[in-house]
Amino acid sequence: xxxxxxxxxxxxxxxxxxxxxxxxxxxxxxxxxxxxxxxxxxxxxxxxxxxxxxxxxxxxxxxxxxxxxxxxxxxxxxxxxxxxxxxxxxxxxxxxxxxxxxxxxxxxxxxxxxxxxxxxxxxxxxxxxxxxxxxxxxxxxxxxxxxxxxxxxxxxxxxxxxxxxxxxxxxxxxxxxxxxxxxxxxxxxxxxxxxxxxxxxxxxxxxxxxxxxxxxxxxxxxxxxxxxxxxxxxxxxxxxxxxxxxxxxxxxxxxxxxxxxxxxxxxxxxxxxxxxxxxxxxxxxxxxxxxxxxxxxxxxxxxxxxxxxxxxxxxxxxxxxxxxxxxxxxxxxxxxxxxxxxxxxxxxxxxxxxxxxxxxxxxxxxxxxxxxxxxx
Amino acid sequence: xxxxxxxxxxxxxxxxxxxxxxxxxxxxxxxxxxxxxxxxxxxxxxxxxxxxxxxxxxxxxxxxxxxxxxxxxxxxxxxxxxxxxxxxxxxxxxxxxxxxxxxxxxxxxxxxxxxxxxxxxxxxxxxxxxxxxxxxxxxxxxxxxxxxxxxxxxxxxxxxxxxxxxxxxxxxxxxxxxxxxxxxxxxxxxxxxxxxxxxxxxxxxxxxxxxxxxxxxxxxxxxxxxxxxxxxxxxxxxxxxxxxxxxxxxxxxxxxxxxxxxxxxxxxxxxxxxxxxxxxxxxxxxxxxxxxxxxxxxxxxxxxxxxxxxxxxxxxxxxxxxxxxxxxxxxxxxxxxxxxxxxxxxxxxxxxxxxxxxxxxxxxxxxxxxxxxxxxxxxxxxxxxxxxxxxxxxxxxxxxxxxxxxxxxxxxxxxxxxxxxxxxxxxxxxxxxxxxxxxxxxxxxxxxxxxxxxxxxxxxxxxxxxxx
Numbered sequence: 001x002x003x004x005x006x007x008x009x010x011x012x013x014x015x016x017x018x019x020x021x022x023x024x025x026x027x028x029x030x031x032x033x034x035x036x037x038x039x040x041x042x043x044x045x046x047x048x049x050x051x052x053x054x055x056x057x058x059x060x061x062x063x064x065x066x067x068x069x070x071x072x073x074x075x076x077x078x079x080x081x082x083x084x085x086x087x088x089x090x091x092x093x094x095x096x097x098x099x100x101x102x103x104x105x106x107x108x109x110x111x112x113x114x115x116x117x118x119x120x121x122x123x124x125x126x127x128x129x130x131x132x133x134x135x136x137x138x139x140x141x142x143x144x145x146x147x148x149x150x151x152x153x154x155x156x157x158x159x160x161x162x163x164x165x166x167x168x169x170x171x172x173x174x175x176x177x178x179x180x181x182x183x184x185x186x187x188x189x190x191x192x193x194x195x196x197x198x199x200x201x202x203x204x205x206x207x208x209x210x211x212x213x214x215x216x217x218x219x220x221x222x223x224x225x226x227x228x229x230x231x232x233x234x235x236x237x238x239x240x241x242x243x244x245x246x247x248x249x250x251x252x253x254x255x256x257x258x259x260x261x262x263x264x265x266x267x268x269x270x271x272x273x274x275x276x277x278x279x280x281x282x283x284x285x286x287x288x289x290x291x292x293x294x295x296x297x298x299x300x301x302x303x304x305x306x307x308x309x310x311x312x313x314x315x316x317x318x319x320x321x322x323x324x325x326x327x328x329x330x331x332x333x334x335x336x337x338x339x340x341x342x343x344x345x346x347x348x349x350x351x352x353x354x355x356x357x358x359x360x361x362x363x364x365x366x367x368x369x370x371x372x373x374x375x376x
Numbered sequence: 377x378x379x380x381x382x383x384x385x386x387x388x389x390x391x392x393x394x395x396x397x398x399x400x401x402x403x404x405x406x407x408x409x410x411x412x413x414x415x416x417x418x419x420x421x422x423x424x425x426x427x428x429x430x431x432x433x434x435x436x437x438x439x440x441x442x443x444x445x446x447x448x449x450x451x452x453x454x455x456x457x458x459x460x461x462x463x464x465x466x467x468x469x470x471x472x473x474x475x476x477x478x479x480x481x482x483x484x485x486x487x488x489x490x491x492x493x494x495x496x497x498x499x500x501x502x503x504x505x506x507x508x509x510x511x512x513x514x515x516x517x518x519x520x521x522x523x524x525x526x527x528x529x530x531x532x533x534x535x536x537x538x539x540x541x542x543x544x545x546x547x548x549x550x551x552x553x554x555x556x557x558x559x560x561x562x563x564x565x566x567x568x569x570x571x572x573x574x575x576x577x578x579x580x581x582x583x584x585x586x587x588x589x590x591x592x593x594x595x596x597x598x599x600x601x602x603x604x605x606x607x608x609x610x611x612x613x614x615x616x617x618x619x620x621x622x623x624x625x626x627x628x629x630x631x632x633x634x635x636x637x638x639x640x641x642x643x644x645x646x647x648x649x650x651x652x653x654x655x656x657x658x659x660x661x662x663x664x665x666x667x668x669x670x671x672x673x674x675x676x677x678x679x680x681x682x683x684x685x686x687x688x689x690x691x692x693x694x695x696x697x698x699x700x701x702x703x704x705x706x707x708x709x710x711x712x713x714x715x716x717x718x719x720x721x722x723x724x725x726x727x728x729x730x731x732x733x734x735x736x737x738x739x740x741x742x743x744x745x746x747x748x749x750x751x752x753x754x755x756x757x758x759x760x761x762x763x764x765x766x767x768x769x770x771x772x773x774x775x776x777x778x779x780x781x782x783x784x785x786x787x788x789x790x791x792x793x794x795x796x797x798x799x800x801x802x803x804x805x806x807x808x809x810x811x812x813x814x815x816x817x818x819x820x821x822x823x824x825x826x827x828x829x830x831x832x833x834x835x836x837x838x839x840x841x842x843x844x
Contacts, residue, residue, distance in 0.1 A: 034594045036586045037487035037494075042480075043431065046424055055480065094477075099416030101477040150479075328503035331650070333684050335471035335483045336503050351405055359477060360484060 014039060016054070024053070049148045050078030056151040058093075061122065063145060066209045070128040070175065071140045072109060076120055077151060083113050083121055085154030086162075087186040088179045088255070088282075091125065092152025092358075095135065095143065101150060102135045103358045107179035107282075108154060109210075111186035126209060128175035158255065158282035160186065165253040166194050169246065171237075171266060173201040173258030177209055179282055180255060184217060184224075193221040197246050201229040201237050201258070239269045250275045257282040291345065291370035298373040299323045300342055308368055314339075314346065315363040318374070325363055325376060332365035339363050344372025377740055377747045378512055378528050378636035382649050382656070384748035385635075386772045388705060390646075396705055397648030400682060403697050407686050411475055418689045419473050419481060422463055430456035433613070434595065440605035453613035455670075458620050460489045462672025463688060469498050471685040492554030493583040496576060499564060500557040506684050510629070510657035511637045517629070518636065520545065520556055524728045526636045527739040531731045538729035542722075549618035549625075554584070620670070623718055627661045628677030630721035632743040633710035634659040654681035655702075660695070660711040667714070668692065678709065706771030741783075751775060 011025045013032035031040040045052035050059060058081070062074040075093075077083075085091075090107045106125040116122040129140040160183040170180045177200055187193045202208045208228060218226040227245070229237040242249045250273055256266045263281050270279040293310025297317050308317045315337055318325040328336030332350060338360045346355040347369040348362075354369060355361045363374070379385045383393060433452030439445035465488030467473070473481045487494045500516070508514035512528055519525040523542060524535045545552050558580050559569070567574045591610040596603035628634075635656045645653070655678055663675035668691075674680055676691035679698055686694065702709040712720075724744045727735065735742075740749040762769050 033586070034590055034598065036590050037489060037583075043427055046427055096416075099411065099413040099476055103477075328499070329507035331507070331647075333506055334498075334502035335469075335474070335685065336499060338471075338474075338484050350401075351408060353408075360474065360482070 028053070050076070052078060053080040056081055056153060058123070058149050058151050060143060060145055060147045060149060061116075063143060066126060067128075067207055069140060069207075070126060070209050072124050072126045073139065073143070074116065074122055074124045075149065075151075076122050081123075081151065082153060083123075085112055086159040087111060087182040088159040089154040089156040089182075090179065091123070091154050092150075093125065094150035094152075095139065095147070097135065097138055103150075103152075103356075104135050105152075107156075107182065109178050109181045109185070111182060111189045126175065126178045126181070128209070156282070158257070158280055159183075160255075164192055164194050167248065167252040168194060168196040169249055169252035169254040170196065170198040170200075171254065171256040171258070171262075172198070173262055174207075175209065176256075176258030176282075176284065179257055181210055181213075183255070188217060188221070193217075193224050195223050196221075197225045197227065197249075197252065199227040199229060199237055201231050201262075203232040204230055239265060250278070253278055253280075255280045255282075257284070293347070293367070293369060295344070295368040295371040297368050298343075298371070300373055300375045302376075310347070310367050310369070311349070312367055313349065313364055314361065314366050314368065314372075314374060317368070318363065318376075323376070327364060330364045332362050335362065337363045340375040342373045342375040345369040346372055377749060378526065378638050378745050379656070379747045380638045380640040381748050382637070382641055382652050385746075386652060386656075386705075386707065387775050388652075388771055392705065393646065393648035393652060395648075396701065397646070397651050399701055400651050400698075401647075403694060404683055404686065407683070407690050407694065408475075411687060411690075415687050415689060416476055419468075419476075419687070422459065423481070426456055426459045426464060429453075429459070437595070437606045437609050438599050438602060440599065440602045440609050446605050446609055450609040450612050450616075453609065454616040457489060457613050457617040458670055459672075461617055461621055462624065462674065463669060464488070464672075465490065465494065466672050466674070467688045469494055470502060472687045474685070489587070490554065491550045491584055491587050492557050493579050496557040496561040496580065497553065500560040502684070504560055504564075506681070508642070509654055509681055510635065511639060511642060511653075513639055514642070516556065516560060520552060521559075522552075523725060525630055525724060526745045527728060527732060527735060527737075527742055528636065528638075528745060531728075535729050538725055542725050546619055546622040547615060549622040550614070554580070623714070624671045624674050626721045627714060627717040628658055628674055628680075630724060630744070631659045631710065631712065631717040632720045632724070633708060634744075636745045651682060652707075654678070655698075655707065655709075657681065658710070659717060660709075661714045661717045662711060663714070675714075678711075702773070704769070706769045706773045708773045708776060751779060 007026060011029040013036065014025045014028035028040055032038075035043065039054050041052040041054040045054075045057070050057050057078040058075040059078075060073055061076050064072040064074070066072055085108060088107070090105045092103055092105050094101045094103045096102075106127055108123055109126045110122070110124040114122055114124070127136050127139045129137045156179075158179055164183075164187055170183070172180050180198065184193075184196070184198070187196070198214070200208065200214070205211065205228075208214070208230075211228075214226040214228070217224050225246075231237075246252075254270070256263055256279065260283065263283060267276075267279065267281060270276050294308050294312070296305055296307045297314060298305045299318060299321075302323050304321045304323055306317060306321050315325055315327055315330070325339065326337050328334035330337075341355055341357055341359050341361050343357050345357075345368075346359075346361050346366045347353070348355065349365050349367050355366060361374075383390060386393070388396070429452050433449050433454075433456055436445050436449035436452060440449055465486065468481055468486040469483050469488070471483035474483050476482075479485060483498070488497075490497070505515055505517040510518060512518065512526070519529070522545065523538055524531065558576060561576045562569065562571075562574065565574070565576060567576065571577070591614060592607060595610060596607040599606040637653055637657065641649070641653065658677040658681040660678050661671075661675050663671060668675050673688035673691045676695050679691040679694045680688075682698065683691075683694065699709055701707075711717075720743070728744070737743070739745050740747045
């Protein structure tokens with residue numbers, strides 16, 4: 001009892017690091033008393049950027065080209081990364097471009113506890129360059145091995161259960177294949193490939209990510225069917241053809257990931273067949289810029305919403321519906337009103353700069369640029 | 377009265393002030409759009425250098441029983457604390473590096489190596505001080521509540537102790553700031569002063585105990601037999617940092633030329649007027665690159681007050697453009713050497729310790745404050761004028777020069793009149809003295825004459841008697 005209290009006291013300064021620090025937290029907490037107000041990690045990461053448990057970091061060890069506009073990034077995570085994620089989950093990755101950290105989420109493509117050459121535990125993600133996506137283009141075309149990135153812990157409910165269901169259907173298109181790839185690789189590694197049908201759409205053969213691997217899996221596992229739909233030559237995959245091609249599709253546990261239009265159609269199709277409970281969907285957040293001026297602002301914790309024009313500050317918007325927002329100078333100089341933008345876009349009224357999900361915004365000089373959600 | 381109407385004081389039209397504001401906005405935008413890898417590298421290197429200096433200082437102090445090790449360790453630690461306080465803590469907390477989107481170098485999460493919690497300082501400083509810069513009754517950094525820095529504040533007997541209070545504040549600056557911020561935090565939150573168990577109090581206590589324990593218990597204890605000298609070294613480093621921070625802050629806000637404002641000025645203040653207030657309310661001091669770095673670039677206090685959230689490493693280039701604007705709009709740009717700026721502040725501290733009846737100037741026309749009334753009884757040739765030939769504008773700076781010249785003229789005239797009066801008085805005195813001498817001589821002569829007559833008479837009487 002007393003010992004536990006003492007341990008808690010010792011760990012207190014490192015409490016924010018949480019369970020990621022594990023047993024090291026006692027030591028970290030004790031040392032933090034002499035490094036206060038910093039944590040020992042603040043010094044350690046100067047020696048090696050991966051030696052910080054205060055923040056998850058990783059080093060890109062390899063960039064493998066998948067197709068002309070996509071690549072797999074193999075990353076060695078630093079201290080505190082939890083390798084026990086579930087296949088299908090995604091991670092946040094922060095990368096430095098022109099002095100600024102940019103964050104995006106990407107599905108992990110590797111199975112959990114994946115060990116690379118030399119026994120190092122690694123993770124991998126696959127990135128497809130978006131036409132206007134500055135970050136994805138940078139990751140696909142410009143990032144060098146050795147680059148340090150920041151990571152956010154794996155999350156997401158689009159996961160393959162353990163053990164996998166007896167009958168599975170995967171419906172993917174484009175980069176929607178990435179979370180499914182993690183599931184397929186996990187099944188393959190555990191030698192547990194059940195009766196799986198995978199329908200994947202891409203414009204041409206050259207655009208198919210992991211094409212060779214899919215063919216290899218198809219050859220090695222009789223229970224696995226890889227159905228490639230090349231849309232440029234054969235058109236879009238018709239959901240109605242499921243009855244003909246895979247008539248047992250209603251019995252299959254289905255995971256679908258791809259463009260919004262395709263997912264909407266699938267959702268509708270499953271609903272009208274009365275098997276909506278067998279469908280799992282992952283909607284990628286499309287990398288895009290602000291969509292307009294004004295929009296519906298949602299205040300996350302209170303759940304209050306209102307629609308505003310593009311000239312009303314988020315602070316005024318919140319106050320008009322009675323949300324208690326921090327504020328100070330009301331002119332953008334004191335940084336008292338800073339709140340995280342958890343979804344959507346906002347615009348800095350002083351210079352028109354766009355703010356993206358995950359950015360911290362000064363509510364007194366920012367307005368909604370399309371629908372957005374504030375984390376308060 | 378301090379400045380109540382910035383337009384009247386600056387001799388600019390409302391349109392001029394608006395244009396000036398737009399030009400300052402464009403300076404801001406050009407820095408914002410050019411922020412990038414170079415700036416990010418600057419702050420990361422500064423952080424790394426500061427951490428290294430601190431680690432080196434602490435390590436050297438393990439041998440602090442040796443005099444040279446003590447000196448070296450103390451110097452390293454002092455420099456580390458100064459950089460941490462000025463270039464890192466102050467500037468990061470202003471949000472100067474928030475654009476990097478780096479959670480470890482962000483205004484919402486930075487904790488500094490000072491007594492008070494960063495969060496409390498941020499509200500007191502970023503909000504109360506930077507929004508209401510030098511507004512009497514609103515900006516509590518004006519004299520930090522214990523010094524009378526303008527004669528607009530009524531004199532109280534306690535101000536006699538100002539010279540001592542000033543020294544105490546300088547030596548314990550971080551404590552002064554910490555308590556000051558806690559007070560403002562409680563005031564903003566509506567918590568009574570006397571209550572000592574509110575969340576801000578607890579946060580304060582936690583931070584203070586960690587800071588004190590680190591410098592005065594844990595590190596000395598870690599160095600074992602050298603604990604006493606390490607303790608002294610840590611105390612010295614804190615003292616050095618305090619004195620330096622104090623000097624930089626005082627040079628930025630209290631030399632002559634850094635004006636004060638009344639609450640009336642805030643009424644419907646435009647963005648341009650806000651900029652002007654920042655410009656007129658702050659003062660710079662001249663510094664080379666090293667001193668600029670050590671002051672957290674607060675030698676560019678004017679630029680910092682105009683753009684508190686732009687990266688500090690850009691202030692030197694911003695300063696060039698701000699000076700150009702000052703020339704264009706004929707506005708003063710208050711600067712001078714560190715020594716001169718401090719002496720001006722020092723003079724104000726000591727002068728204003730005295731009651732107003734010992735002071736010569738009024739608050740409309742004092743070295744530490746002036747107002748638009750300063751110009752009311754001085755005949756200025758023609759206000760708001762742009763010379764059609766040279767295009768040179770007549771604004772505040774020229775008006776101040778004219779006012780100074782006019783005051784000097786007035787003083788010279790008064791001196792002249794005085795001298796003439798003195799000469800006249802002297803002449804009259806000489807005359808009167810001469811007359812007096814004359815009268816005295818006449819009187820003397822008369823007395824001699826009368827004596828002679830008397831003697832004569834007496835002699836005659838004697839002669840008669842003898843003859844008898």
